[in-house]
Amino acid sequence: MEDTPKRSRTNSGNAFIRWLLIGFALVFLAVFLVTPLLTVFVEAFAKGWGAYKTAIVEPDALSSIYLTLMAAAVAVPVNTMFGIAAAWSITKFDFIGKNVLVTLLDLPFAVSPIISGLIFVLMFGAQGWIGPWLAEHDIRIIFAVPGIILATMFVTVPFVARELIPHMQAQGREEEEAALVLGATGLQTFFRVTLPNIRWSLMYGIILCTARAMGEFGAVAVVSGHIRGQTNTIPLHVEILYNEYNFVGAFAVASLLTLMAIVTLALKKFVEWKISE
């Protein structure tokens, strides 16, 4: 950085203002971001390690962990494949309606989570579009696991595509064209040229997608029906415990999601550093 010394020279005159601003910003972040983070762990361990462990190994908690991991295990790979396909189509080709498609891609971000759940109730619920047909064939989607997976898929659709599109746009198509001209097949080109180029943005998208898939609350709450031990994900289990005034339990289970968030942030930083390299 050539201009660093210059910058520090212009700033050196007002060290007071500089430290005042830094101080304000840090106090603000401490009050609004760090305190909630600390609260989770302080409340979780309010009655000691034993109570914490009990809350987590309890069967309903374990089944919620299992369900959350399962929903993520379906939604993340499917949306990763979708993200790659969408990014390939949008960045490597020109076609009519492309801008509309890019805008539509953001829809799940713009919709309230409650509405994201509602749409699946309207389709598959008892009074929904194909609800009666499903009931006849004894297929349960709403208030059952498939509904939870669908809602999770919906809210996480854009994550991978959103990260890949700007990156692949910037890369253009020359490298792929060169590989093809040299005789590589389409799949070889993808796996040996495109994938190595986009691997870190892809990782980035997958990390964000996973965090959201495991943490989604509103959409899943609407379609789940809150059946303990059956259709409760981790966030829903937290809600139930909290509403029963079992604060230690609620925060203990919530601490798992908080740890996930911290790992997500660390991975995100690592990948950002790799991308900038």
Added chain:
Amino acid sequence: MTTRRNILPGFGISTGFTLAYMSLVVLIPLSAVFLKAASVEWSQFWATITAPRLIASYKLTLGTSFVSALLNAGFGLLVAWVLARYEFPFKRIVDALVDLPFALPTAVAGIALTAIYSQNGWFGRYLEPLGIKVAFTPLGIVVALMFVGLPFVVRNVQPVLEDLDSEIEEAARSLGATRWQTFRLVIVPTVLPALLTGFALAFARGLGEYGSVVFISGNLPNTQISSLLINTKLEQYDYAGATAIAVVMLILSFALLLGINLLQSRTRRFQETA
């Protein structure tokens, strides 16, 4: 570029899969809301969305989202400025921390904030004697929305501040501008489009936010946001009522999404010409 033939393979399969998946998972389910709404009698639809309880919820949702986005625009600009311009210990950790609201599930944020601001909480116990009630009031909703919205402002403004050439500021200073004039006449106009985009994104997020708000709002008559009322109607199996409110909120979010896209394309143009 001339009409060079695109030799890359996979157009059909990637575009086909993209369109099919988007239709199945996003577009058809979303259209269910509008189809359901169309099957509702207009007078009944109108009566539902204009009920006093709902009008109050729109006001509350819009008001708290607006106030929190405005506060975030101010504090977010400060945080972005400090991160973009200054060096201080643990800066990388602080920078990573800004994304916490993106990574932390909203329900966790909700119960943590409620614990902090309720009567016996870390902050609540000092605020309550001063007559400031946060948890279970609209103020609590503002606090929750500030938490979820902050990264939108910081992450939009920060790159613009980092790119802003310090030579332009130095030129302004050497031409005799005061520090305040440089800030007002050089820096503010440059970051304004990004700041507006961040504000709009935080505002849009606030309108739809549910998880962090339900806990701290406490579901009292004066703290019911629109999303909560949709859920209440659903729990009473009043699908038509839930759908009617959803349509109002969807139209609002779509309008905002459109506005944000326009803003972002203007920001990009601005950055390219700058």
